[in-house]
Every structure is written in structure tokens, then in C-alpha cells.
Amino acid sequence: MKNKKTLLWFSLLTFSLFILLAFTFESSYLQAIDVFFVEGMPNYRHDWITSIMLFLAWLGGTRIMAVLTLSLLILLVIKHKRLTAAFLPILVMGGTGVLNLIAKQLISRVRPEVNYLIDQPGYSFPSGHTMAAVSLFGLIVYLSYIMIEKGTVRKLTVISAITLVVLMGASRVYLGVHFFTDIMGGTLFSLTWLMISIYLVESLKSSSASRSVSDA
Numbered sequence: 001m002k003n004k005k006t007l008l009w010f011s012l013l014t015f016s017l018f019i020l021l022a023f024t025f026e027s028s029y030l031q032a033i034d035v036f037f038v039e040g041m042p043n044y045r046h047d048w049i050t051s052i053m054l055f056l057a058w059l060g061g062t063r064i065m066a067v068l069t070l071s072l073l074i075l076l077v078i079k080h081k082r083l084t085a086a087f088l089p090i091l092v093m094g095g096t097g098v099l100n101l102i103a104k105q106l107i108s109r110v111r112p113e114v115n116y117l118i119d120q121p122g123y124s125f126p127s128g129h130t131m132a133a134v135s136l137f138g139l140i141v142y143l144s145y146i147m148i149e150k151g152t153v154r155k156l157t158v159i160s161a162i163t164l165v166v167l168m169g170a171s172r173v174y175l176g177v178h179f180f181t182d183i184m185g186g187t188l189f190s191l192t193w194l195m196i197s198i199y200l201v202e203s204l205k206s207s208s209a210s211r212s213v214s215d216a
Contacts, residue, residue, distance in 0.1 A: 004202050011195035018126075018188035022107055025125065025181040034179040038112050041174060049174070050117065056171040057118065059164075060129035062097075068136060069093045079147075089139060092197045096135040099193055100128045100186075109182070116176030127178045130186030133168040137161035138194045 024030060058064065073086035109125035122128075140161045148154040169187065172178035 004199055007195040007199040011192045014188045015192040018185055018192060021181060021185050030181055034181055037173050037180045038115055042115050053171040053174045056168050057175060060133050060168045065132045065136060088197065088201045092135050092139050092194055095193050095197060096131050096190055099189060100126065100131045103189060112176050112179060118175055118177060120177040124178055125182045126185035126189050127172050127182040129172055130169045130183050131190040133165045134187050134190035135194050137165050142198060
């Protein structure tokens with residue numbers, strides 16, 4: 001992959017923004033944004049929309065995400081005919097889960113206490129559903145660029161992945177279990193880890209290729 005250093009610069013940017021957000025989400029300006037969504041969302045709720053959002057909540061749950069991740073790594077192993085092809089999905093999704101747990105425990109932000117439609121245990125910042133969605137579907141976008149030739153299939157894959165990420169993030173605010181800033185924090189933190197993971201794997205590939213050439 002060309003310009004691997006760009007991944008590191010991008011991850012540094014997103015991580016810096018995440019840290020900034022983690023220390024400022026209690027500021028009056030950001031709180032006003034969060035309150036706007038928490039108090040205003042009930043005005044836009046309808047049964048058919050709620051059904052879709054509940055489905056997205058189920059889709060973004062730990063079990064389904066684990067199944068989707070397992071399916072992806074099996075497909076990669078079959079396509080590349082080597083077990084090491086499963087390393088990137090395991091690194092990305094495993095790291096995402098651990099980082100989300102650590103961040104939530106350190107920040108300990110309480111979830112919205114009014115206008116929520118479902119009960120959700122645990123802390124609020126950053127959104128775990130959002131982090132999982134950004135990591136998994138962001139990984140799919142990356143893989144589509146290196147495995148699918150330019151064309152309709154790649155475009156549809158990328159558009160579908162991005163759409164699912166946006167909808168999953170929106171569903172958490174719609175259902176009242178997260179603040180808007182939780183979604184932004186989850187997006188930034190996941191992008192950080194996704195870029196770092198891709199950089200590490202690409203670096204390992206380059207190192208392995210260099211050793212193979214030198215040994216030939």
C-alpha cells in the first residue's frame with residue numbers, strides 16, 4: 001500500500017480530536033448540542049422509524065458483530081488460502097472492543113437519563129455500537145479498494161458500508177441511549193485504531209516481502 005505514513009498522520013489527527021472531545025464534551029457549547037438532540041428527538045419518532053432503529057441496534061450488537069467479523073475473516077482465509085489473512089479483522093475488531101471498554105471505564109460518562117426508548121447498561125462515551133460499526137465497515141471499505149477492481153461492485157460496497165455506519169450512529173441517538181458527542185467520539189476513536197491496524201499489517205507485509213526478495 002502506497003503512502004503508509006499518511007495512515008499514521010490521519011490516525012494522529014483523529015486521536016487528537018478524540019482526546020479533545022473527551023475533555024470538552026461537558027463544555028456549554030457541546031452540552032447544548034447534546035441536549036438539543038436528547039430533547040428534540042422525540043418529535044421525530046414514528047413507529048416505522050423506531051422499528052428500523054431497533055433493527056440497527058440489534059445489528060450493531062456484540063453477538064451479530066462477532067458473527068459478521070467471523071464471516072469476514074473466513075472469507076479472507078478462503079480467498080487468500082492462508083490463516084494470516086484473518087489477522088487484520090481480529091486485530092481491528094478485537095482492539096476496538098478492548099479500547100472501547102477502557103475508554104468507557106476511564107471517562108465514566110452517564111448515559112442520557114430522559115427520552116430513551118430502550119435500557120442500555122454501561123457508560124456512554126464513546127459509543128460501542130458506533131465504534132464496532134466504524135471499525136468493521138471501515139475495514140470492509142479498505143478491503144474493497146485492495147480486492148475489488150474499480151467498478152459498480154466496489155462503489156456499491158463503499159456506499160453501503162458508509163450508509164450503515166451513519167445509520168447505526170444515528171440509531172443510538174434516536175433510541176436515546178447515547179449523546180451526539182458519544183457518536184462522534186466513537187467514530188474518531190475507531191478511525192484511529194483502524195488506521196493504526198492497517199498501517200501495522202501493511203508494514204508487516206512490506207517487511208515480509210523484503211525478506212523474501214533478499215533471501216531469493
